[in-house]
Amino acid sequence: MTQLALVIDLNVCVGCHACVTSCKEWNTSGWAGPMTDQRPYGEDPTGTFFNRVQTYEAGVFPHTETYHFPKSCLHCEDPPCVPVCPTGASYKREDNGVVLVDYDKCIGCKYCSWACPYGAREIDEKLRVMKKCTLCIDRITDMSLPESERKPACVLACPTSARLFGDVHDSDSEVSVAIREEGGYALQPEWGTKPANHYLPRRKTRIQIHEDELVRADNPLKKEQLPTLPEGGETLDDVAW
Amino acid sequence: MHPAFSVIFLTTLIGVGQGLFLALFTGQLYALANLLPAQTDAFYAQGSLIALLLLIAGLVASVFHLGRPERAWRAATQWRTSWLSREVIVLPAAMMFTALYGLFHYLGWTQPLFVISQTLPVDATLIVGALGTVATFLLFLCTAMIYASLRFIKAWHSPLTVANFLFLGIASGFMLAAALSAYLSSSLVVFYGTWAVVATLLGAISRGAALYRNNDFRCKISMQSAIGVHHAKLHQKAQGFMGGAFNTREFFHGKSDALLQMLRYGFLLMVFILPVLLILLAYLLESSRLPIAAFLIQYAGLVIERYYFFTEAKHPQNLYYQSMA
Numbered sequence A: 001m002t003q004l005a006l007v008i009d010l011n012v013c014v015g016c017h018a019c020v021t022s023c024k025e026w027n028t029s030g031w032a033g034p035m036t037d038q039r040p041y042g043e044d045p046t047g048t049f050f051n052r053v054q055t056y057e058a059g060v061f062p063h064t065e066t067y068h069f070p071k072s073c074l075h076c077e078d079p080p081c082v083p084v085c086p087t088g089a090s091y092k093r094e095d096n097g098v099v100l101v102d103y104d105k106c107i108g109c110k111y112c113s114w115a116c117p118y119g120a121r122e123i124d125e126k127l128r129v130m131k132k133c134t135l136c137i138d139r140i141t142d143m144s145l146p147e148s149e150r151k152p153a154c155v156l157a158c159p160t161s162a163r164l165f166g167d168v169h170d171s172d173s174e175v176s177v178a179i180r181e182e183g184g185y186a187l188q189p190e191w192g193t194k195p196a197n198h199y200l201p202r203r204k205t206r207i208q209i210h211e212d213e214l215v216r217a218d219n220p221l222k223k224e225q226l227p228t229l230p231e232g233g234e235t236l237d238d239v240a241w
Numbered sequence B: 001m002h003p004a005f006s007v008i009f010l011t012t013l014i015g016v017g018q019g020l021f022l023a024l025f026t027g028q029l030y031a032l033a034n035l036l037p038a039q040t041d042a043f044y045a046q047g048s049l050i051a052l053l054l055l056i057a058g059l060v061a062s063v064f065h066l067g068r069p070e071r072a073w074r075a076a077t078q079w080r081t082s083w084l085s086r087e088v089i090v091l092p093a094a095m096m097f098t099a100l101y102g103l104f105h106y107l108g109w110t111q112p113l114f115v116i117s118q119t120l121p122v123d124a125t126l127i128v129g130a131l132g133t134v135a136t137f138l139l140f141l142c143t144a145m146i147y148a149s150l151r152f153i154k155a156w157h158s159p160l161t162v163a164n165f166l167f168l169g170i171a172s173g174f175m176l177a178a179a180l181s182a183y184l185s186s187s188l189v190v191f192y193g194t195w196a197v198v199a200t201l202l203g204a205i206s207r208g209a210a211l212y213r214n215n216d217f218r219c220k221i222s223m224q225s226a227i228g229v230h231h232a233k234l235h236q237k238a239q240g241f242m243g244g245a246f247n248t249r250e251f252f253h254g255k256s257d258a259l260l261q262m263l264r265y266g267f268l269l270m271v272f273i274l275p276v277l278l279i280l281l282a283y284l285l286e287s288s289r290l291p292i293a294a295f296l297i298q299y300a301g302l303v304i305e306r307y308y309f310f311t312e313a314k315h316p317q318n319l320y321y322q323s324m325a
Helices: A018-028 A153-157 A174-181 B005-032 B041-063 B069-076 B083-107 B124-148 B159-183 B189-215 B223-227 B246-250 B257-285 B290-312 B316-321
Strands: A004-009 A051-060 A063-072 A090-092 A099-101 A122-124 A129-131 A163-167 A198-200 B114-116 B120-122 B234-238
Touching (some): A004 A174, A018 A051, A018 A063, A153 A163, A174 A198, B005 B041, B005 B083, B005 B124, B041 B159, B069 B083, B124 B159, B159 B189, B159 B257, B159 B290, B189 B257, B223 B234, B223 B316, B257 B290
Antiparallel strands (some): A051 A063, A051 B234, A090 A099, A122 A129
């Protein structure tokens, strides 16, 4: 069983939104498009996106740390949005585990969005159907593309390589190794939805070092440790000629 | 959650329609057991027509909730997994039985087809009525389970949701039956009024329990778990957009606590206290107007109750939309 997924590295995400714009650019003109906008140049612009980058701050100034948090459909292994769909428009692909919406069957009842605890689904207000991240299904399954390009648009666009893509069921894949060795975690694991997408935490390289380890105790060049002068002052032997 | 008026009217209108049908059939059963004077077929036919119109009105309201109503027929396909799909199947079934029940009474098909144990004459209306009762109860279950089955929304994920839909639907239906009897000068006002009060009181217990349960609501998920950063002081700086999105519109009601408190007291008064007092008063004064007022006030209260039901629900996705810098 293949389960394609993204692994997003919060250690290197700089919050540049390149994944957001490349996602919209690819998908609005692809299989899942168009992704319509309302009032894009007006006072209150809104629209359909599959991917958002949010920003969080941990701590209190001045001891703060900023987290940029890309958020899209997690392609759960047990997706709660699929069984609630009354028409069967929402489905999980058997062959690669991607959760998709059939836009020709969707009636726009929004029930799936109520059933998703992550808020990963957004209604397209113009087309009046539910939309969500497809993992660029039309790219990753397009055999006419070279293998290096058979990846979601967001992954290809990321300038810091914060987004990895692969099969999380293959224990030797890049994503599985990253999850295993870099502390990958799932969002809201309490629900048991088993999200396929994982996140990698902030990682700091620190070594445990004691203060006395910074000072060399037996340093022969230490001035203090030079032999003290004998009582009665210098002798002839002490004079360097 | 953002209250959707299409769904508010759907659930309240079909609740009244289902309750009215149950009231009519209960009346017929009591008459069969000689506990009540038999009513004319016209009474049952008129009552069923009103119940059917209410069910149709609910269905029409629900269409406004859909983005693509022209494809709504597809919604009957996933009955194995989706309570919404089950409702889409059971609602037309309940409508059909209600229509047939009224039609058979209108046509006067009340000659016994066979007699059970030489005491129970079974006619066509009794069979259709029994099937309609099953469909009606199933419809209450399906409608309520649409909400109660969403395990992420703690305020809804409870058997109390099913109890509330059931009792409040039956209460308003019997209240309408009492109002109708009063309007048609039927002798069943006291019978329907009494059962309406009983159902209202049962609804008061279950709704009160649900209010108490949701009072100290705490989401199972924290922001730490939502984004996976385990820091006690964590707050949002940006949502990824500045103009709002589906996520900020669909899952937030945006109403002040003061307004919600007013709505809560309002529906407690209008659904439970006033109708019961009006029915008691109608009984004492033998008034034919007060049951009508009791029904209208209770229905208006139920619309507020269902609105409040939506505002009670706190969706875990809201953790991702807490603040915007």
